[in-house]
Amino acid sequence: MLSNKVLILLATYNRAHLIEETLVSIQNQTHTNFACLITDDNSTDDTENVVKSFIKNDKRFEYFKKPSTYPQGLSATRNFGLDLAEKRNTEFIQFFDDDDIMHPQKLELQMKPFYENPDLDLTICMYRKFHELDTIEFDFKKADNKTCEIVSKNILKSFYLNQLNLNSPGPIWKRQSLANHRFDESLYYAEEREFYLRIFLLKSISYFPVKKILFWYRKHPMAITSNLYLNPKIKIESEKRFQDGFLKLVLRQRRPPFYILKSYIQIAFKNNRSDYLSQIQNHLAKPKNFLLPKRFTLLVYILLFQLVKR
16 A cells, blocks of 8 residues: 655755745645655755754754765765665655745645556656746646657657656656665766666666646756856766766666667767777677677677778
């Protein structure tokens, strides 16, 4: 029998001027059976005081400052939240960001499919971007601008090929589906993409798309993805680390997806990554792949390219 309590993991850092709006949107949920754990990456502004003042009269909210045993960064802050969730043995997890806004019915509408199908791993929803709070429109028909795609027959393929709009505040997860998975703490960019691709690759995922705008994603100059810690090299280095690690994981699978191999070959050609070509070539040269025409074609493609380069 499924419980209906949702544990919201809200990571924060220096959001004293925005986080109360986010907390109010969570507090206003029509699905009231939730707990919200606010994990703070040791903010240097007034975030702690703002949060503690807000949660004083609502016991569903708890504040935690991230201990020094975790490194700085969003990935580690989310992992701290996941570790807290594991100790509580909660059944459902909702990640959320400290500057976004929940539609009042987000939890309600995304929990409903779990009751109808207990085998689901997650439900996801549509979202809209916004700049100012007064531009948010909670009316479902008015909010939907037909730009957010969340329906797919193959969630790994659609997400990998950027055909699916998915980020951390969207899904409600069954916690067991996240068991033994954590965000890569060495990444300061693309950490969400790596996390979801890894899970989708390693596990057969059952999901349900709730085709309504259920959260609003704030775009502003101080967003981490816009600011990138004021160091442009962070994006480049994290993207490289992500691509390197994911290729190695893909090649360890019994049957790596063809479209991922093809994509990496294109990346290798474009960026002169001979190491990628060597890894993929070694995989494709195994006897079992000669029986698969499409994979054999990829191998021939690589060999011909190398001949031309010479």
